[in-house]
Amino acid sequence: MFQFKSMVASAAILIGSATISYAGCGISGGNVSILANDFPALHAVVSAAEACAGDGVTISKNHTKEHNSLQVPGLTANPAEYSVVVLANSSLVPLMGEGLVRPLDDLVAKHGGSLQKHQLVTIDGKIMAIAFMANAQHLFYRSDILAKVGVEAPTTYEEVLAAAKAIKSAGLMDHPFAFNTAPGWNLGEEFINMYMGTGADFFKPGTAEVSINNEHGIATLNMMKALTEYSNPDFLTFNSDATQALWEAGDLALANFWGTRAGPIMDAEGSTEEVTSNTVVASAPFLGDGPRPSSTLWWDGFSIASNVSDADAEASFIAMMNGISREMVMANNDLTVWLIDGYKPSATSAGVTATAANGAAPYPMLPFMGTLHGAAGAELSEFLQGSESAEQALADIEAAYNAAAKEKGFLD
Numbered sequence: 172m173f174q175f176k177s178m179v180a181s182a183a184i185l186i187g188s189a190t191i192s193y194a195g196c197g198i199s200g201g202n203v204s205i206l207a208n209d210f211p212a213l214h215a216v217v218s219a220a221e222a223c224a225g226d227g228v229t230i231s232k233n234h235t236k237e238h239n240s241l242q243v244p245g246l247t248a249n250p251a252e253y254s255v256v257v258l259a260n261s262s263l264v265p266l267m268g269e270g271l272v273r274p275l276d277d278l279v280a281k282h283g284g285s286l287q288k289h290q291l292v293t294i295d296g297k298i299m300a301i302a303f304m305a306n307a308q309h310l311f312y313r314s315d316i317l318a319k320v321g322v323e324a325p326t327t328y329e330e331v332l333a334a335a336k337a338i339k340s341a342g343l344m345d346h347p348f349a350f351n352t353a354p355g356w357n358l359g360e361e362f363i364n365m366y367m368g369t370g371a372d373f374f375k376p377g378t379a380e381v382s383i384n385n386e387h388g389i390a391t392l393n394m395m396k397a398l399t400e401y402s403n404p405d406f407l408t409f410n411s412d413a414t415q416a417l418w419e420a421g422d423l424a425l426a427n428f429w430g431t432r433a434g435p436i437m438d439a440e441g442s443t444e445e446v447t448s449n450t451v452v453a454s455a456p457f458l459g460d461g462p463r464p465s466s467t468l469w470w471d472g473f474s475i476a477s478n479v480s481d482a483d484a485e486a487s488f489i490a491m492m493n494g495i496s497r498e499m500v501m502a503n504n505d506l507t508v509w510l511i512d513g514y515k516p517s518a519t520s521a522g523v524t525a526t527a528a529n530g531a532a533p534y535p536m537l538p539f540m541g542t543l544h545g546a547a548g549a550e551l552s553e554f555l556q557g558s559e560s561a562e563q564a565l566a567d568i569e570a571a572y573n574a575a576a577k578e579k580g581f582l583d
Contacts, residue, residue, distance in 0.1 A: 223486075272300070287512060289510060301495070322337050349417055352407060356544070470510070
């Protein structure tokens with residue numbers, strides 16, 4: 172099984188948005204179609220891959236926030252709608268379970284000479300994806316605002332609450348904290364991150380039976396609810412774009428963001444010198460005396476569809492190798508924590524690196540984890556709005572999970 176923690180450690184040791192043009196990708200022809208999430212680091216990768224178009228090679232792309240919902244139907248078609256899917260931990264196992272992505276060993280042997288060992292996502296002895304960046308949600312804070320209220324940088328969520336209370340009490344901000352709590356994937360991820368910090372298992376060992384309606388689940392929900400009390404009343408609309416906009420507008424002092432947001436937030440565009448110069452990234456906080464930060468470690472990478480011709484698969488692999496080249500990294504170093512030779516760790520990558528160094532665990536690569544993720548994202552809104560108890564919310568999540576898991580064959 173692919174070990175994310177060692178991959179992040181390797182990335183921290185490596186010494187290494189613009190569009191770059193590369194000549195001579197070495198593709199004689201083929202159709203390449205790329206499905207990817209929509210944020211700056213992935214734009215840099217896909218734009219570099221696009222430079223291989225021409226001379227009989229066609230390349231198309233779809234950057235969309237709905238990429239997760241498009242992966243299975245897009246790759247199930249024969250031929251597949253997409254030859255390349257840019258994915259993360261949570262996506263690979265379900266796609267493998269449906270036979271929708273192909274082993275890459277032969278393509279790596281032929282065209283992957285520049286890849287580092289930690290980039291090879293190997294499951295059951297086969298290379299199933301190529302990782303090119305690391306990510307995690309972690310704490311961002313305004314050093315100037317904390318200094319005004321005499322508060323040190325928080326390392327636990329209890330300290331985050333104390334800092335937010337001090338900021339609000341001083342009249343500096345009414346809603347100093349934000350995290351991505353829009354119902355659906357974002358809210359489900361916040362639940363998973365916080366629960367991970369307890370060190371408890373999501374499932375009964377060795378089974379797909381969910382096990383979250385316990386003291387760990389209650390502590391998780393109570394902390395999430397407490398944090399929303401220092402967040403804007405519109406918190407159920409918050410995704411990464413919304414929270415980044417609030418930060419750049421100077422309306423936040425504490426927030427959980429993805430590491431990939433650090434570069435755009437800390438650059439000179441879309442904000443002010445007061446905000447950017449005082450923005451600091453740090454490890455994800457711990458929940459009480461939990462054993463690890465309340466976050467999940469992720470890799471982003473790419474896989475190649477099964478339902479495309481071998482010629483298109485090869486063209487797609489070569490184009491993506493162009494997309495994750497050393498030259499691309501050197502032109503876009505600060506957009507993320509790249510797992511590619513040539514990346515030079517920077518101030519923007521410090522939050523992901525610190526979260527990994529503090530012992531955060533990878534997002535569980537289990538076939539049924541996405542089902543629990545979806546149930547949590549759909550069932551927590553009423554609790555966060557104060558209309559039901561933590562115990563009832565957890566029971567609702569379990570019921571929704573059990574129904575979906577039985578339908579998918581994970582449970583009898």
